[in-house]
Structures are given as structure tokens and as C-alpha cells.
Amino acid sequence: MQVHNVELTISAVRPEQYPDKYYPEIALSGRSNVGKSSLINVLINRRKYARTSSQPGKTQTLNFYNIEEQLYFVDVPGYGYAKVSQKEREKWGRMLETYFAQRKELRGVISLVDARHEPSELDKQMIEFLHYYDLPILVVGTKIDKIPRSKRNKAESIIRKTLQLNKNDGLVLFSALDKTGKDSIWNWIEEKANIRDGRK
Template structure:
């Protein structure tokens, strides 16, 4: 998709605040500091549109980005940051559960993991959660430029095995630096959102 127009429509915490345009939505989930803002910025061809917070765990809302009046990217709170209280984590959990379970417009979820390391227990729980709700899933292994090419296959098989990915799930390794994987991610988004495919 050619992206020229992007707008942060709303930062929502409850269903009555969600946009009512009816556009398909793709949610992006991942641990704090996994590179979610960098992925969003790469996909929309912006440098700093989705802010990279200097304080991990700062996103505490569902941020709806209107892309070309055709779809929404929904940036969900990063998980796994120790400084966030248990109470706050439970609040986020309920907010995500409500969104993942009830939102008709949600067409798929991109779950980010750091490709340099074995996915964490929290990464595994997120994928189990998404499998439970039977949501189309694309796992993106980030920071690919920091891994020697000879180890890409190993990184891929470690992610697949640790997260118990099924035949329906997709996995793409991605680098915000080289843009490797960007076209594959867009192809999956267009397919899930049933958008007309176009050059990126």
C-alpha cells in the first residue's frame, strides 16, 4: 500500500471510545522495547510518527492510527516491563481482552518478538491468548539486522518452536534498518484486511 496520509485518531481505553468508521483493524502487540514503534514507522514511511518512548511501558492505551482512510493500525500497550504495577498490568489485560474478544473490525494481530533471543514466557502467553481467540496471527521477529544471515534459519525455527506456531500462523523476520520483511508484512496486512493490493 502507498501510504501518504496517517492520523492518530484516538487513544482509547474502552469500547465506546473506539472509532466507528468500520474500517478493518490490524493490532500490533509486543514486549516493551521490541521495536513496535519502529515497525509502525517503517510501514507508514515515517521517521517518528509512532513515538519511540524513552520510558518503556508508557503506552497505556489502544492507539488507533487511521491509514489512508482504509484501515486502522491499533498499537496496544507493551507488556513485560517490570516498573508497571500488578494492578496496572491487570487493567491492561482486561482492556486487551475486551478488544480482542469483542471487536468485530479486528482482522488480525501482528505479534512482535526479538529475533535475537528465544521468545519469552510473556511472548508465549500472548500467542496462546491470540490462539484462544482464534485471531489471524503474524509473528514478526524484529532486529534482524543484528543477526548474521547464517543464523536466520535458526532464529526462525526457534521462534516457531517456542511459540508453538500452527500452520495458519505466519512468521516474518524484519529489520527496521534494512526494511527486510516489510513487503511480506504489508502483503499479510492487505490479505487480512481484504484491501486492494498495491506497491509499497
């Protein structure tokens, strides 16, 4: 998709705050500092639209980005940041579970992992959670520009095996630096959101 118009519609914490335009939604999840904001910026052809922060745990709401009046990207709070209190983590957990379990407009989830390392226990829990709700999943392995090309197949294999991905789950290796994987990610989004050639 060629993206020209993007708007942060709302930062929501409760269902009554969700947008009422009912466009298809694609959620993006991942550990704090995994590169979620960088991925969003690459997908929408902006440099700093989605804020990249040096302070992990900064996103505390569901941020709905209206893309071309056709779909929403929903940036969800990053997980696994130690300085966030247990009470806060539980509150985020309830907010995410409500959204993932109840939101009819949700068409799929892009779950980011750092391709340089074996996925963590929290990464595995997120995939198990998404499998439980039978949501379409695209795992995106980030920061692959830091992995030699000769080792990328191995990195992909480790991600797939550790997360116990099934045949319906997608996996794309991505670099915000050289845009590797961008087109494949957009193809998945367009398929799940039922968007073709800029039309729903």
C-alpha cells in the first residue's frame, strides 16, 4: 500500500474509547525496545511519526493509527520491562486481553521478536496467548541487518522452533535500516485486512 495519510486517532484504554469507524485493525505487539515504532514508521513511510523512545515501557495505551481511512494499526504496550510495576503489568494484561478477545475488527497481530536472540519466555507466552484466541499471526524478526546473511536461515529456524509456530503463522525477517521485509509485511497486512490496490 502507498501510504500518504496517517493520523493517530486515539490512545485508548477501554472498549468505549475504541474508534467507531470499524475499519479492519492490525495490532502490533512485542517486547519493549524490540523495534515496534521503527517498524510502524517504515510501513507508513514516516521517519518519526510513531515515537521511538529510549525509555522502554513508554507506551501504556492502545494507540490507533488511521491509515488512509482504510485500516488501523494498533500499537499495544510493550512487555517485559522490569521497571514497570506488577500492578501496572496486570492492568496492561487485562487491557490487552479485553482487546484481543473482544474486538471484532481485529484481523491479525504482528508480533515482533529480536531476531538476534532466541525468543524469550514472554515472547512465547504472547504467541500462546494469540494461538488461544485463534488470531492470525505474523511474527516479525527485527534488527536482521545486524545478522550476517549466512546466519539468517538459522535465526529464522530458531524463532520458528522456539515459538512453536504452526503452518498458518507467518514469519518475516525485517530491518528498519534497509527495509528488508517491508513488502512481505504489507502483503500479509493487505491479505488479512482484505485490502487490494489501495481499496478495501
